[in-house]
Amino acid sequence: MPRYNAFDKAHSIEHVTTVIEQSLALATHYNVDVNMVYAIAAYHDLGIVNGREHHHTDSGKILLADAKMRDFFSEEQLLTMRDAIEDHRASSDHEPRTIYGKIVAEADRDIDPQRVILRVIQFGLQYYPEKSKEEHFERLVAHLKEKYAEGGYLKLWIPYSDNARKIRELRAIMENRQQLRELFESLWQQEKKL
Numbered sequence: 694m695p696r697y698n699a700f701d702k703a704h705s706i707e708h709v710t711t712v713i714e715q716s717l718a719l720a721t722h723y724n725v726d727v728n729m730v731y732a733i734a735a736y737h738d739l740g741i742v743n744g745r746e747h748h749h750t751d752s753g754k755i756l757l758a759d760a761k762m763r764d765f766f767s768e769e770q771l772l773t774m775r776d777a778i779e780d781h782r783a784s785s786d787h788e789p790r791t792i793y794g795k796i797v798a799e800a801d802r803d804i805d806p807q808r809v810i811l812r813v814i815q816f817g818l819q820y821y822p823e824k825s826k827e828e829h830f831e832r833l834v835a836h837l838k839e840k841y842a843e844g845g846y847l848k849l850w851i852p853y854s855d856n857a858r859k860i861r862e863l864r865a866i867m868e869n870r871q872q873l874r875e876l877f878e879s880l881w882q883q884e885k886k887l
Contacts, residue, residue, distance in 0.1 A: 700741050702815035708803075712737060715800035719851055723792050729770055732762070733777045733797045749782040783840065783847045795850035802849065804859040806866050809841070810873075811880045818884065830877050837867050 698706055716734040720727050740751025753775035756762060762771060773791055780787070780794035781801050789795045803809075813836050817829045824832065840847045841863055849856050866873050 696739055704738050704741050711803055712800045716796050719796045719799060719854060725792060729774055729793060730796055733774050733793055737778050737781050737797050749779050753778040789850060799851040799854050799856060802856050804856045804863055806863040809863060810876055814880055814884050833877060
């Protein structure tokens with residue numbers, strides 16, 4: 694868990710803690726091993742240490758390379774966990790292979806409209822510090838459309854998760870440019886003060 698302290702704010706210890714909590718809550722609806730669910734959520738973004746492009750596969754490799762995990766899980770369990778970690782990425786081109794993958798993918802979505810917008814701002818400030826505030830806003834609009842709009846690349850896998858309701862809230866904000874701008878301004882100011 695402390696490894697997350699070295700990552701950008703959008704993938705901080707707060708993010709992984711949220712993913713763990715949401716994964717465990719979703720797991721109560723299924724006959725799954727909660728220890729596996731916890732470990733999958735804890736490891737899901739560790740591959741960011743090598744960059745974002747292949748973080749999902751790198752995270753799975755980090756899990757398998759951790760010899761201590763073999764004290765708690767069988768090889769079959771570890772391979773299932775690796776698959777789930779690899780499948781969590783929102784831009785994945787396939788449905789998660791197991792219920793474990795669906796759980797962590799859904800938990801990782803964390804579609805709280807305010808948190809989604811804040812994470813986009815945080816990511817932008819970290820990786821595009823040269824951009825103006827207006828360029829950051831336009832980047833936010835483009836990202837929201839590409840990922841969260843109807844037909845966007847983000848897929849939800851668990852129908853009774855909070856995400857189904859929250860994505861409708863986010864889409865309503867996206868359609869109201871003034872409301873989106875006001876929320877952006879508020880979160881921008883909050884983030885710049887830190």
